[in-house]
Amino acid sequence: MKREEVFNFSAGPSVLPVEVLETAGKEILNYGGSGMSVMEMSHRSKVFQEIFDSTKAKLKAALSVPDTHEVLFLQGGASLQFSMIPMNLMGELGTGKADYAVTGNFSSTAAKEGKKYGTVNIAASSEDRGHTYIPAQQELKLDPDAKYFYYCANNTIYGTEWKYVPETGSVPICCDMSSNILSMPIDISKYGIIFAGAQKNMAPAGLTVVIIDKSLAGHEMSCTPLMMSYQRMIDKDSMFNTPPCWNIYILGLVLDWLEKQGGVAGMQKIKHEKAQLLYDYLDNSKLFKACAEKEARSDMNVTFRTGSDEMDAEFCKGASARGFTNVKGHRAVGGMRASIYNAQPIEGVRALVDYMKEFEVAHV
């Protein structure tokens, strides 16, 4: 298939802006007159340092990161943060406790990982209704002595999204924003740690962005691996070892593109408009139903089903044939999922809705 014939709804790694890929393509053999690719240059070189510094500055500007917080460019995926957070924040091994809200498989894995290092209190769980909703503030069972409160802002697999930032008093909040970072403004000062794997809304897989309140670093367990100490990474400006150079460069290009879309405030309008196209159709459809409860619906991952596994499979097969790739739901939940991250053009969403209408007419 030609690129023009495909609308890629992959949940991750996912679509990147064409403009970004074109620029990267133009610069792939010779970046900025350096005579080499960004993939080939020393991470200690002046030319790469400029890429690094400007990407970091652009990210700080895009998200209005206050001076209390540091931006880190790490590796190990979002999943390594499931271990890094307890190792750095729980105090010595086995002595600390933390609150976790479990609203999907990623937060569930994070909570299980946390248990290896201290006591995990499940502050709330949406498992009773198949992770189709987000617990309300008054449902959170918070421990004022917890070292931190952990939640996942957007549940990529179930298609639910927190619409509020939990109030936790003086307990710092750690938040997995892998699948909705850069899709809206956020008040960074409310968070202790925000982290995100880059491959959903930022850059290729291999980069993890961490935004951390600097006062939380420096208290890691004595057994913490060097590579997993926030303090060390802060002290070395993410260059204790070789950072994911290429991904950082692509993130810089994505941030330039984002600015042209009106930054995160502009993106918030666009992403909501895209999601609403799908939800409005789903709410009026006689065939398809949205999986997530209305108040909890994600603007990034729209999950839906027909009610029949056979028909879902037929829909997905037809979708692929028409160039709507990766609309099959996650294997844990079945059904369909349209991931409509920042780089998914609204035309892609309109075209998918048209196909859904066509499919409905043929099957009702």
Ligand SMILES: *Cc1c(COP(=O)(O)O)cnc(C)c1O
């Ligand atoms: C994709 C994803 C992860 C896992 O990311 P990796 O980089 O593969 O470890 C974690 N949390 C959320 C919300 C995700 O969407």
